Amino acid sequence: xxxxxxxxxxxxxxxxxxxxxxxxxxxxxxxxxxxxxxxxxxxxxxxxxxxxxxxxxxxxxxxxxxxxxxxxxxxxxxxxxxxxxxxxxxxxxxxxxxxxxx
Numbered sequence: 001x002x003x004x005x006x007x008x009x010x011x012x013x014x015x016x017x018x019x020x021x022x023x024x025x026x027x028x029x030x031x032x033x034x035x036x037x038x039x040x041x042x043x044x045x046x047x048x049x050x051x052x053x054x055x056x057x058x059x060x061x062x063x064x065x066x067x068x069x070x071x072x073x074x075x076x077x078x079x080x081x082x083x084x085x086x087x088x089x090x091x092x093x094x095x096x097x098x099x100x101x102x
Contacts, residue, residue: 017043018043018069021043025075044067044068051063
């Protein structure tokens with residue numbers, strides 16, 4: 001497989017992942033973090049970082065809009081629910097574990 005073909009396939013897969021996440025706003029970011037170790041905001045941060053690494057200006061809000069399909073504040077108002085105390089404790093534990101492995 002050529003590098004160009006690999007890049008095209010990986011880009012298409014990322015678009016499918018973003019489309020899938022946009023189609024399932026009921027999946028909360030905290031649940032993604034707890035089960036997969038990343039969330040929509042992580043994807044936005046990765047997009048921003050990769051754009052900047054290539055000399056392209058992409059601010060975080062623009063990257064979030066790519067991932068969410070709308071401004072983050074709008075998505076948050078429409079779809080984000082309050083995290084439970086259990087979820088918050090689990091996220092804190094995950095972050096604590098990750099800080100020990102960094």
